[in-house]
Amino acid sequence: MKLMLIAIFLLGGLFFFSVGTIGLLRFPDLFTRAHSAAKCDTLGAVLCLIALMMHSGINYSSVKLLLVLIFLxxxxxxxxxxIVKAVFVKKDKHKKIDGVR
Amino acid sequence: MKRILIVMFLFLIFWIILAEKISFEVAVLGIFICLWTYVFNHGFNVILTKNFWTLDKIRHMIIYLFILVKEIVIANFQVAKVVMSRDMKITPTVVHFRTRLKSDLNRTILANSITLTPGTLTVQMENDLLTIHCLQKDYVEHVLNSKFEKILLKVEE
Structure with missing residues (x-):
């Protein structure tokens, strides 16, 4: 039972990681790519970490994993x-230069 | 004095989790390092101002956390749907949006949770003006009257 739950969580996490990667390849520009990379990473990593926490039971290492989760x-x-802000500001500057020309 | 005790307690818990055991050496070293950290981070302890830890606020923060988790799960499934669909129907738009929140901490929490929710991404935050990039036009409404801001306004009162 426990093993099955762990497997479900791990597979769910891997599914979201793969979706994030496919999105990274398919979306056209940086902003939309950031959408897919940021969101799918959070849930994917969280599901994997929860599976690992269940595997190790209640001890110090699972508490450490919880800390990793919170900081993530x-x-x-x-x-x-x-990242997005850097690109956005740079883009804005280019526009202004073109406007002056 | 009360303030430094609370901070030291939190830091010590963190230290003990990292050290994985409780012994004399660990405690002494921990207290020394925690004091050191406290001195360096003196200006950043926003959470420890006078009336932050009232019961009402903690209740609202817990509700907020649950809504955030729910929204993140929904967001992931929606983005997954968009990514997996045959013809990706995306209409990226940039929205400007003024919040009514006053404190910097709450504004940061709002901006970070907007980044975590369905198809929206905080690009820039200057004082109370947030610039938000949306994956699809439908999400603009979600941003303009978000649940997060309402709860954070209650927390701020």
């Missing part, structure tokens, strides 16, 4: 935001 949820959107 805080840092992932921030990193995505910074």
């Amino acid at each position: 949820w805080v840092t992932n959107p921030t990193a995505t935001h910074l």
Whole structure:
């Protein structure tokens, strides 16, 4: 029973990782690619980590995995935001230069 | 004094989880490192201002967490649907949006949770103006009257 739950969670996580990768390849520009990469990574990683936590039971290593999960949820959107912002600001600048010309 | 005790307690829990055991050496080293960290992060302890930890606020934050998890799961399935569909119907749009939230911490939480929810991505945040990139035009409405902002407004009161 426990093994089956672990397998379901791991497979779900792998499914979302693969969807994220396919999205990364199929979407046309950086912004939409960021959508697929950011979102599918969060749920994929979380499902995999939950499966690992269930595997190791209640001890220090599962608490560590929980910490990894929390920090992942805080840092992932921030990193995505910074990448997208860098491109957005740069794009804006190019537009202005063209406007002056 | 009360403040430093709370921070030290949180840091020590973190330290013990990392150290994996409780002994004299670990405790001494931990207290030393936690004090060190506290001194360096003195200006950043926004969460520990006077009336942050009231019962009502904690209740709202827990509700917020549950809604966030629900929205993330829905978001993932929607993005998966768009990615797997044969002809990708995407209409990327950029929306500007003013929040009514006052504090920087709450604004950051809002921006991060917008990034985590269905087809929306926070591009820029300047004071109260958020620039948001949407994957499809339907999502604009979700952003303009979001559940997150309502709950965060209650937290802020």
